[in-house]
Amino acid sequence: MSDVLAITEHRQGELRDVSHEVVTAGSELAEAAGGDLHLGVIGGDVDAFADAVNLEGVDTIHTVDEGEEFNHDIYTQAVEQLFDATGASLLLIPHTVNGMDYAPAVAGKLDVPVVTDAIELGYNGGLEVTREMYGSKVETTVDVDSDEAIVTTRPAEWTPTEADGDASVEAFDADIDESAVGSTVTGFEEAAGGDVDLSESEFIVSIGRGIEEEENLELVEALAETVGADLGSSRPLVDNGWLPKNRQVGQSGKVVTPDVYIAIGISGAVQHVAGMKGADTIIAVNTDPSAPIFDIADYGAVGDLFDVVPALIEEFGGEAP
Amino acid sequence: MKVLVTVKEVAEPEDDFQISGLEIDEKFLEYDLNEWDDYAVEEAVQLKEENDEVEEVVAVTIGPERSEETIRMALAKGADRAVRVWDDAFEAGEVLDPNAKARVLAAVAEEEDPDLIFTGVQADDDSIGGTGVALADELGFQWAAVVNAFEYDIDSGVANVHRELEGGVEEVTEVEAPAVFTIQTGINEPRYASLRGIRQAQSKEIAPKTLGDLGLDDSAIETPVGITDMYEPETEADTEYIEGSADEMAEGIAEILRKKGVAE
Ligand SMILES: Cc1cc2nc3c(=O)[nH]c(=O)nc-3n(C[C@H](O)[C@H](O)[C@H](O)COP(=O)(O)OP(=O)(O)OC[C@H]3O[C@@H](n4cnc5c(N)ncnc54)[C@H](O)[C@@H]3O)c2cc1C
Numbered sequence: 211m212s213d214v215l216a217i218t219e220h221r222q223g224e225l226r227d228v229s230h231e232v233v234t235a236g237s238e239l240a241e242a243a244g245g246d247l248h249l250g251v252i253g254g255d256v257d258a259f260a261d262a263v264n265l266e267g268v269d270t271i272h273t274v275d276e277g278e279e280f281n282h283d284i285y286t287q288a289v290e291q292l293f294d295a296t297g298a299s300l301l302l303i304p305h306t307v308n309g310m311d312y313a314p315a316v317a318g319k320l321d322v323p324v325v326t327d328a329i330e331l332g333y334n335g336g337l338e339v340t341r342e343m344y345g346s347k348v349e350t351t352v353d354v355d356s357d358e359a360i361v362t363t364r365p366a367e368w369t370p371t372e373a374d375g376d377a378s379v380e381a382f383d384a385d386i387d388e389s390a391v392g393s394t395v396t397g398f399e400e401a402a403g404g405d406v407d408l409s410e411s412e413f414i415v416s417i418g419r420g421i422e423e424e425e426n427l428e429l430v431e432a433l434a435e436t437v438g439a440d441l442g443s444s445r446p447l448v449d450n451g452w453l454p455k456n457r458q459v460g461q462s463g464k465v466v467t468p469d470v471y472i473a474i475g476i477s478g479a480v481q482h483v484a485g486m487k488g489a490d491t492i493i494a495v496n497t498d499p500s501a502p503i504f505d506i507a508d509y510g511a512v513g514d515l516f517d518v519v520p521a522l523i524e525e526f527g528g529e530a531p
Numbered sequence: 532m533k534v535l536v537t538v539k540e541v542a543e544p545e546d547d548f549q550i551s552g553l554e555i556d557e558k559f560l561e562y563d564l565n566e567w568d569d570y571a572v573e574e575a576v577q578l579k580e581e582n583d584e585v586e587e588v589v590a591v592t593i594g595p596e597r598s599e600e601t602i603r604m605a606l607a608k609g610a611d612r613a614v615r616v617w618d619d620a621f622e623a624g625e626v627l628d629p630n631a632k633a634r635v636l637a638a639v640a641e642e643e644d645p646d647l648i649f650t651g652v653q654a655d656d657d658s659i660g661g662t663g664v665a666l667a668d669e670l671g672f673q674w675a676a677v678v679n680a681f682e683y684d685i686d687s688g689v690a691n692v693h694r695e696l697e698g699g700v701e702e703v704t705e706v707e708a709p710a711v712f713t714i715q716t717g718i719n720e721p722r723y724a725s726l727r728g729i730r731q732a733q734s735k736e737i738a739p740k741t742l743g744d745l746g747l748d749d750s751a752i753e754t755p756v757g758i759t760d761m762y763e764p765e766t767e768a769d770t771e772y773i774e775g776s777a778d779e780m781a782e783g784i785a786e787i788l789r790k791k792g793v794a795e
């Protein structure tokens with residue numbers, strides 16, 4: 211019998227979706243391991259958050275009333291103490307940017323192995339984790355031969371639990387060593403807006419590293435203009451300064467939900483997919499038949515964008531540059 | 532003042548590859564410097580160029596002899612020297628536990644005694660995304676993960692960083708050195724290695740070290756975490772493929788766009 215402890219996440223007063231997802235992952239795992247599911251709610255309006263995550267499958271919610279926003283020094287200490295106090299042997303932390311900022315430190319402090327970015331969990335006497343490698347081209351099964359383990363769970367892989375529960379809520383008095391708090395969050399900034407808000411777009415032509423050179427961008431710009439779509443892109447083009455940040459689709463860019471999304475020369479990394487999988491229809495053009503983008507595309511064309519895009523422009527009566 | 536940068540040679544499978552056993556056969560792999568580490572090297576080299584106080588930028592890698600070619604790219608771009616750790620104990624396969632890997636990198640850091648350490652956010656091949664923070668914990672350093680803006684005040688030893696969160700929101704954080712920063716792509720513009728840089732890199736040191744040289748033994752990298760299966764993922768979507776020539780593909784796509792009513 212193994213108990214599971216899962217940690218929720220919030221930002222700027224809002225509980226984040228991963229909190230509901232980690233409840234699903236946690237309750238499935240707790241059931242398989244024959245144990246209870248404990249939830250940790252740390253910082254912010256803990257009572258309101260605890261109320262919101264009092265969901266089906268949760269046995270006990272532990273609130274730690276320390277700080278307003280995420281601070282990795284407080285989280286690391288609080289989670290370490292919760293793990294000990296609850297007697298849990300399995301710890302789940304969402305694999306978010308903040309999860310990445312403290313899960314390995316908790317693992318180090320507890321001296322418990324950590325497996326990151328899980329997409330599936332199994333328990334059969336021991337923990338079995340499914341995770342990807344090589345930009346989602348390969349899946350692996352990872353066994354953890356240890357009684358205790360920490361797993362970070364990929365966002366949007368588990369269906370969020372919405373059904374209400376009847377967990378008991380307990381305030382946990384964490385003993386935070388303030389002298390160990392060496393980082394101070396001083397605020398938040400929003401990446402600048404721009405000429406277009408892709409989250410409102412109905413039709414997006416999106417381009418990735420397959421475009422190779424900045425000069426080639428005019429080709430997809432011509433396509434977007436000819437078909438009347440907004441131009442989006444994957445991250446590397448924005449990193450290179452070829453396109454402004456407001457064009458970036460993905461985890462750290464825009465989440466878009468157009469009727470049609472054409473992904474051209476985009477491999478389909480998880481952080482890109484996070485921003486566009488809600489599109490009604492996804493069309494992918496890529497030279498690599500094993501590109502992960504084809505796993506989520508409705509329509510696929512295995513071809514060279516430098517041939518397909520000009521032909522498509524012509525198809526709509528435009529002129530390729 | 533010294534800056535340490537961790538760099539990894541990552542493997543990328545070709546479009547057509549095969550898995551044999553628990554790995555992709557080497558003949559289907561191409562090797563390159565991890566994209567995130569390229570940005571980390573650039574950040575360190577810029578810091579040195581802008582501050583006389585920064586005496587040295589040292590690159591450290593855990594990798595086999597083959598990786599020297601890749602590590603030399605970091606030297607060609609301005610790192611002063613490199614340390615390469617390898618040992619028979621690593622031959623068994625990739626160390627998947629970031630804290631095990633961090634123990635090795637920490638042993639090098641303890642010898643080098645840097646004020647700042649830059650790592651990448653993640654390695655492109657196994658995408659663990661945990662080594663930097665694990666390293667900070669191992670050393671008792673402060674840290675910040677997923678940093679996309681970095682400013683350092685040498686006098687006060689305080690770094691002012693932006694952490695790139697989800698959805699275009701950035702957290703602004705102050706971090707006291709000594710500290711580890713996991714560097715996000717886009718933070719700077721990594722330079723191309725100049726011919727001169729490439730030539731100079733040939734004579735820069737890449738010091739090989741075994742676990743024993745670092746005062747460690749095999750137990751340092753022992754971990755209960757191991758890969759037991761590797762396969763190509765089954766696709767969940769029933770993707771409809773549009774076959775034929777480029778013109779035929781364009782026709783097929785055009786038809787879909789018209790049917791969906793987004794283009795005429
Ligand atoms: C914390 C974090 C946040 C991130 N946030 C984002 C984000 O918001 N958005 C985002 O996009 N990424 C994000 N990333 C980066 C992500 O992991 C990938 O690195 C990135 O999405 C890859 O972009 P790409 O598909 O354009 O490039 P690649 O992965 O290099 O793919 C290029 C593709 O083009 C194809 N191609 C090449 N030539 C041609 C041709 N002639 N014709 C057709 N196809 C061709 C190739 O087969 C390949 O599939 C994030 C990463 C991290 C760690």
Ligand SMILES: Nc1ncnc2c1ncn2[C@@H]1O[C@H](COP(=O)(O)O)[C@@H](O)[C@H]1O
Pocket residue numbers: 537538539540565567568591592593594629632649650651652653654655657658659660661662663
């Ligand atoms: N074998 C290695 N040698 C040197 N640095 C590494 C190694 N593996 C990971 N790192 C560093 O840790 C970062 C994150 O990698 P990972 O946690 O493996 O995804 C990388 O960008 C590197 O800077």
